[in-house]
Amino acid sequence: MAGRFDYAQAEEIKVAFARFDVRYLFIGKSGAVLLGYPDTTQDADLFVEKSAENGQGCVGALRALGFELSEATEEEIRRGKDFVQLKNGPFDLDLVFAPDGIESFAVAWKNRVDTEGFPVCHPDDIIRSKEAAGRAKDIESLPRLRAFRDYWKAQR
Amino acid sequence: MVERVPSPDELCQWREEFEAAARRPLRIRMKYAFVKTYKPVLDDAPYRSFDTMADYRDWCQKNLPDWLGYGRTV
Numbered sequence: 001m002a003g004r005f006d007y008a009q010a011e012e013i014k015v016a017f018a019r020f021d022v023r024y025l026f027i028g029k030s031g032a033v034l035l036g037y038p039d040t041t042q043d044a045d046l047f048v049e050k051s052a053e054n055g056q057g058c059v060g061a062l063r064a065l066g067f068e069l070s071e072a073t074e075e076e077i078r079r080g081k082d083f084v085q086l087k088n089g090p091f092d093l094d095l096v097f098a099p100d101g102i103e104s105f106a107v108a109w110k111n112r113v114d115t116e117g118f119p120v121c122h123p124d125d126i127i128r129s130k131e132a133a134g135r136a137k138d139i140e141s142l143p144r145l146r147a148f149r150d151y152w153k154a155q156r
Numbered sequence: 157m158v159e160r161v162p163s164p165d166e167l168c169q170w171r172e173e174f175e176a177a178a179r180r181p182l183r184i185r186m187k188y189a190f191v192k193t194y195k196p197v198l199d200d201a202p203y204r205s206f207d208t209m210a211d212y213r214d215w216c217q218k219n220l221p222d223w224l225g226y227g228r229t230v
């Protein structure tokens with residue numbers, strides 16, 4: 001089992017994904033944490049633009065980060081399966097190519113927030129995706145996440 | 157599961173937590189935020205992929221223990 005995700009690894013993602021020109025956004029609770037949301041989470045979640053070129057770059061970046069990818073896995077990432085869960089690298093990483101509740105990558109990209117160089121989904125989009133997912137753990141966390149969104153907006 | 161409405165006291169407490177977090181640098185916030193505990197079934201395979209999010213949600217519903225919270229409520 002990989003260790004817990006940390007700041008240095010987030011930096012490594014930023015550098016590797018930039019090197020391979022990958023368009024992506026932090027999403028989910030990991031994205032909210034980057035924006036200042038105080039809560040706990042286990043994995044990093046990335047919303048990756050679905051295109052062959054971006055998928056190819058993503059494969060290169062993941063290899064550079066130390067993930068072990070089979071040819072079949074590489075092909076699935078290039079193809080952009082909606083959800084890819086990696087637990088075979090230096091940290092656990094979820095790649096989401098079509099998150100629930102978000103119209104398109106282009107829309108999320110337009111709404112994105114840059115925090116210390118990390119591209120992050122807008123809190124409204126993070127909330128929309130959790131509302132649409134409708135999981136028990138999301139329903140529990142939504143009231144506090146919405147309160148954070150309101151606080152975050154008021155500070156800007 | 158019905159989403160609950162926070163009390164005014166909870167909202168005040170959360171706001172204090174948000175303000176405290178805003179005073180910490182990102183590196184420290186991340187140190188406190190990311191934890192690692194074993195999640196049965198979910199952590200038992202090095203790789204999974206799903207053609208659609210609906211397939212993933214179905215898989216979670218059918219295969220993960222309820223207490224992990226990955227099951228749908230709607």
